[in-house]
Amino acid sequence: MSETGQVGAGDEWPRSVAIIGAGTMGLGVGEYFAAAGVRRIRFSEATPELARQVPERLVRRVRGHVEAGLLSEEVVDRASAVEGADDVASAVRDADLVFEAVPERMELKHEVLAACAAAAPEGATIASNTSSLPINELAVAVEKPGRFLGMHWFNPPEWTPAVEVIPAPATDAAVVEGVMGFLRRIGKRPAVVGDGPGFVANRIQMALFREALACVQSGLASPREVDEVVRSSFGFRLPFFGPFIIADMAGLDVYGSIFETLERGLGESFRPPNALRSLVEEGRVGTKSGAGFMEYTDEEREKLLLERDRRYAALNELLGKLPPLEPGPDGDR
Ligand SMILES: NC(=O)c1ccc[n+]([C@@H]2O[C@H](COP(=O)([O-])OP(=O)(O)OC[C@H]3O[C@@H](n4cnc5c(N)ncnc54)[C@H](O)[C@@H]3O)[C@@H](O)[C@H]2O)c1
Incomplete structure (x- = not known):
């Protein structure tokens, strides 16, 4: 509005x-x-x-x-x-x-x-x-x-x-x-979007929340620390990019290796997805190879990465100007 x-x-x-x-x-x-x-x-x-x-x-x-x-x-x-x-x-x-x-x-x-x-x-x-x-x-x-x-x-x-x-x-x-x-x-x-359980947004949001809670319950971090990591790491990118273009910029081969580590530690729900594996096998590993989930000419890639950096810098500047939003003390859960 x-x-x-x-x-x-x-x-x-x-x-x-x-x-x-x-x-x-x-x-x-x-x-x-x-x-x-x-x-x-x-x-x-x-x-x-x-x-x-x-x-x-x-x-x-x-x-x-x-x-x-x-x-x-x-x-x-x-x-x-x-x-x-x-x-x-x-x-x-x-x-x-x-x-x-x-x-x-x-x-x-x-x-x-x-x-x-x-x-x-x-x-x-x-x-x-x-x-x-x-x-x-x-x-x-x-x-x-x-x-x-x-x-x-x-x-x-x-x-x-x-x-x-x-x-x-x-x-x-x-x-x-x-x-x-x-x-x-x-x-x-x-x-x-299609009429699947939770449609798109809630399905993804609840998967994120389930893992956030699992991190707390397995003693990796407190709720406050999880919130800080999420909002300041991949959450920081989300106003500008969705998960597919973020994956392309990170490198799908890198994603594949991370999934393998997660599968070893956390079980088969983290098995590298076949669609990801196939792209890596075809050499489509993201922006660095000119194609991943999307395709990029050299010129488009340069422009995208520079524009990404501009936007991240602008967001950092905005966040720096806003007063912190401090929640209350940690609860006992
Ligand atoms: N709260 C959220 O974050 C959120 C986000 C997206 C979608 N939704 C969905 O939106 C819908 C409403 O959620 P909400 O959070 O606004 O709930 P809410 O409880 O705040 O509001 C529901 C309103 O409906 C009124 N109501 C109850 N029976 C009624 C009837 N027979 N006729 C007319 N009004 C009646 C209630 O008095 C109440 O004011 C739900 O389906 C919810 O899942 C909620």
Whole structure:
């Protein structure tokens, strides 16, 4: 979201959005939509009383961001224009886009999605913010499931760029395109991903967390030390590069050797992956050989590495200017 809060929804689709569940995610996504200029936003909550409190809660949240210099004052007016509806049916009745963000329980989501599908206009897109429930299993509750898909935002939704867009087999291609176009227009970085367990981000994030915890439990480091190593080593690279290009820059032969050591010490879940082995055998070991997971001319490689160094230097400078974010003392776990 830009500082002006103008990221471009304007008069285009969707002109009217219903958000079901105004918790951590629903309220934050509502703030983002309001700042982006979506004209009409209606919330429903677990009770009519909770729904009536939503506009005031949203205004408070926006004011906090205005005071921090992150949003312009005009977003306060837009937030105060959102409505709280008594129930799902009244929230969705003239919505172009319905965004479901109720707690992560299959039966509850089925109940809420069925109510959305029954009362929303036929042409409305219905999206679930589920973090991990299979979209295809959620889709069974939606009458005319061609209009249903996953639209998984990340916390805090106003400031985290990614949104995973997850079609089910029945989802119409035009619905996916419409959602992708809208998310791009309002300044997000969406990606279409498959309906596998945890989709892409949570699968990778949880694998990282499982190993972080294993490092602590085997006495290698405290939680604080693990956090420091992760954020200041490979975590430092992640604002700019994903795991494949990082691997190409490190050298896939180097990765192969590390996997072998890990397999010897930690077992077969760390066996060097066949896809990695094959690339190394073909001599595709990354930027240094001109090809790895991607291909690089000499000129592209030089440019990439120099640009990498520029960005790392800029990030170091930014981090040096920010005050440290110190958490409390170590716990006893
Ligand atoms: N918190 C995160 O970091 C995060 C990130 C991405 C996705 N998600 C997903 O987003 C969804 C919502 O998560 P959250 O963290 O915002 O949860 P939350 O508990 O903060 O909010 C859920 C809201 O839904 C309301 N609610 C409950 N029953 C309802 C009903 N029948 N009708 C309307 N509203 C109802 C609750 O009162 C609450 O305000 C979940 O599927 C979660 O997995 C969460």
